[in-house]
Amino acid sequence: xxxxxxxxxxxxxxxxxxxxxxxxxxxxxxxxxxxxxxxxxxxxxxxxxxxxxxxxxxxxxxxxxxxxxxxxxxxxxxxxxxxxxxxxxxxxxxxxxxxxxxxxxxxxxxxxxxxxxxxxxxxxxxxxxxxxxxxxxxxxxxxxxxxxxxxxxxxxxxxxxxxxxxxxxxxxxxxxxxxxxxxxxxxxxxxxxxxxxxxxxxxxxxxxxxxxxxxxxxxxxxxxxxxxxxxxxxxxxxxxxxxxxxxxxxxxxxxxxxxxxxxxxxxxxxxxxxxxxxxxxxxxxxxxxxxxxxxxxxxxxxxxxxxxxxxxxxxxxxxxxxxxxxxxxxxxxxxxxxxxxxxxxxxxxxxxxxxxxxxxxxxxxx
Amino acid sequence: xxxxxxxxxxxxxxxxxxxxxxxxxxxxxxxxxxxxxxxxxxxxxxxxxxxxxxxxxxxxxxxxxxxxxxxxxxxxxxxxxxxxxxxxxxxxxxxxxxxxxxxxxxxxxxxxxxxxxxxxxxxxxxxxxxxxxxxxxxxxxxxxxxxxxxxxxxxxxxxxxxxxxxxxxxxxxxxxxxxxxxxxxxxxxxxxxxxxxxxxxxxxxxxxxxxxxxxxxxxxxxxxxxxxxxxxxxxxxxxxxxxxxxxxxxxxxxxxxxxxxxxxxxxxxxxxxxxxxxxxxxxxxxxxxxxxxxxxxxxxxxx
Numbered sequence: 001x002x003x004x005x006x007x008x009x010x011x012x013x014x015x016x017x018x019x020x021x022x023x024x025x026x027x028x029x030x031x032x033x034x035x036x037x038x039x040x041x042x043x044x045x046x047x048x049x050x051x052x053x054x055x056x057x058x059x060x061x062x063x064x065x066x067x068x069x070x071x072x073x074x075x076x077x078x079x080x081x082x083x084x085x086x087x088x089x090x091x092x093x094x095x096x097x098x099x100x101x102x103x104x105x106x107x108x109x110x111x112x113x114x115x116x117x118x119x120x121x122x123x124x125x126x127x128x129x130x131x132x133x134x135x136x137x138x139x140x141x142x143x144x145x146x147x148x149x150x151x152x153x154x155x156x157x158x159x160x161x162x163x164x165x166x167x168x169x170x171x172x173x174x175x176x177x178x179x180x181x182x183x184x185x186x187x188x189x190x191x192x193x194x195x196x197x198x199x200x201x202x203x204x205x206x207x208x209x210x211x212x213x214x215x216x217x218x219x220x221x222x223x224x225x226x227x228x229x230x231x232x233x234x235x236x237x238x239x240x241x242x243x244x245x246x247x248x249x250x251x252x253x254x255x256x257x258x259x260x261x262x263x264x265x266x267x268x269x270x271x272x273x274x275x276x277x278x279x280x281x282x283x284x285x286x287x288x289x290x291x292x293x294x295x296x297x298x299x300x301x302x303x304x305x306x307x308x309x310x311x312x313x314x315x316x317x318x319x320x321x322x323x324x325x326x327x328x329x330x331x332x333x334x335x336x337x338x339x340x341x342x343x344x345x346x347x348x349x350x351x352x353x354x355x356x357x358x359x360x361x362x363x364x365x366x
Numbered sequence: 367x368x369x370x371x372x373x374x375x376x377x378x379x380x381x382x383x384x385x386x387x388x389x390x391x392x393x394x395x396x397x398x399x400x401x402x403x404x405x406x407x408x409x410x411x412x413x414x415x416x417x418x419x420x421x422x423x424x425x426x427x428x429x430x431x432x433x434x435x436x437x438x439x440x441x442x443x444x445x446x447x448x449x450x451x452x453x454x455x456x457x458x459x460x461x462x463x464x465x466x467x468x469x470x471x472x473x474x475x476x477x478x479x480x481x482x483x484x485x486x487x488x489x490x491x492x493x494x495x496x497x498x499x500x501x502x503x504x505x506x507x508x509x510x511x512x513x514x515x516x517x518x519x520x521x522x523x524x525x526x527x528x529x530x531x532x533x534x535x536x537x538x539x540x541x542x543x544x545x546x547x548x549x550x551x552x553x554x555x556x557x558x559x560x561x562x563x564x565x566x567x568x569x570x571x572x573x574x575x576x577x578x579x580x581x582x583x584x585x586x587x588x589x590x591x592x593x594x595x596x597x598x599x600x601x602x603x604x605x606x607x608x609x610x611x612x613x614x615x616x617x618x619x620x621x622x623x624x625x626x627x628x629x630x631x632x633x634x635x636x637x638x639x640x641x642x643x644x645x646x647x648x649x650x651x652x653x654x655x656x657x658x659x660x661x662x663x664x665x666x667x668x669x
Contacts, residue, residue, distance in 0.1 A: 012449075012450065012451060014668075045471075093455050095459065145642065145645070145646050145649075148650075149645075149646040149647075149649055149650045150649040150650055150652055150655070151642075151645045151646050151649040151650075152592075152595065152645065152649070154402065154455065155588065155591060155592045155595070155641070155645060156642055156645060156646075158585075158588050159585070159588065159589075159592075159638040159639075159641050159642050159645075160638075160642065162584075162585045162588075162635065162638045163635045163638050163639060163642075166631040166632070166634050166635040166638075167631065167635075169631050170629050170631035170632070173631075174629065289459075289463060292456075292459060293460075293463070296456055329470070329471055329474045331467050331468075331469075331470030331471040331474065331580075332467070332471060333467075334463055334464075334466060334467030334470065334471075335464060335467035335468055335471055336467075337463055337467070338406075338460050338461070338462075338463035338464025338465070338466075338467050339460075339464055341456065341459070341460035341463070342442065342446055342457070342460045342461070342464065345446050345450065345452035345453070345456055345457055345460065346446055346450045346452065348452070349450035349451060349452060353450075353451070
């Protein structure tokens, strides 16, 4: 950094080998730094920082009811992030999970909206399947644009998310609006068989949590043990080597986007067929974007993502608490998310680099 | 006023947020930096400008605050992406989320409030031409944005500064070897991009639609990034692209005014759909992107 007098600034020097300690310490350190910075912000906003910490980071653990809400919130984040991480490791930047989530919710809602009288235990599994299909279809548009038309997948997938939000608005204000819903932009309430069964009685946690955990396990096997997962990772780390080895890049992009879209669509379906029970405008509170942070914070590793999804869910539930008890605007959660990812990106630099102070630098050069 | 005149009169104003943000991103990308945080930088600049104008600070001060504020936020990007060599995609997304969050946080108590826009200034002679004349009645910021476009074009075409920025983006190792500080050039390019995004947000919030609503940037920052690709990293083409998007975003309004029976959501998604389609058409010409693209875009520099 020669913008500032270079003689006083330490430089980043590549380590011989990646540091395991830094890998494991990066997330907690990032969390601590982001917490301190945001507490400073709350003080500036005139809020009581202790009340905020209590509401945000402690209250979610204090009762079984609120912790079950954390589990409920963690499920979609975990599912989407597992799918995204596979793509990110292959350097396929699908940031349109939000749109794939919305399409999944729309596809799943088609059954209860069109067949509100239908009964049978097959309805909710079919809805989840349709949701996954919808998310996958939406993502396949991005894949086609990227592979066949060479278009940047970041921009295309994001634009498709904005289109998806408008499509949802159109359905809820037009053809799919509940005729007896007092003109609210929402669909009919789903029938009993269109709801995913409850897993833990007395809470809203449903069977989709198990699906999510199964998907996480499958993601682990796929990325750490399978040859296909290995090919994807090589494509991300060393695209040229992957090319020489005959790994097809277009195929890797299709696979990454389809897995991401499938997972996000499934999450969208599970949300409408789970805690919501109807298609609404606010089906996603930014899950698709938060899941990007979850994926990075978990080190793009299936196991790490389980922990980061839980953490992000705590932030969501805690943010709701803080809004009520400490009068903190809900936007504070987004500020926290952004600063958490920034702090993590700094912390993770020390996995492959170490700081060298100017004096030491002179010595190592001589 | 018919639809054509309506679009001609409003096109440049509607294009200005796209244009300013895209010009800023152009400089950053020319220097080899991919900053995906434009949406958040615009939102942050927008809220700063709105708060200052609402409390009577005036438009000039509002724009200055927006430019400075977003430049400072973009320097956070510079520290993380350049200082710590973090993945630029992830860093840009983080800055975007942070900027949008801060915008919503600061703007919460201003929701649905309005301020006064800026008066239009007529270009002498030209504004009196029938039909086309309305194109030449614009506010001061539009005129300044046109001047900035010309200045940037001149900078890249004729000046040493422009050449250095391009050299740093094209071949940072060579630029470093002949004595230019790659990091310094990139930091300045990022800060310039941040300031321009701040101006773009300010224009959207206190001139174009002088009303505060959370999420008012509505994807315009992302379209600005796409515009840099559409324009194949050339100033003149980016200007034309911005005009196209200005016209597209007005077409929805024009269509509604003529009583066309199209869902308003389809009209709202028109700019996004056009972005997707144009992006496909331009990118399909791989030679075109290779010819004008920036070789080291998004890659961290290590000596």
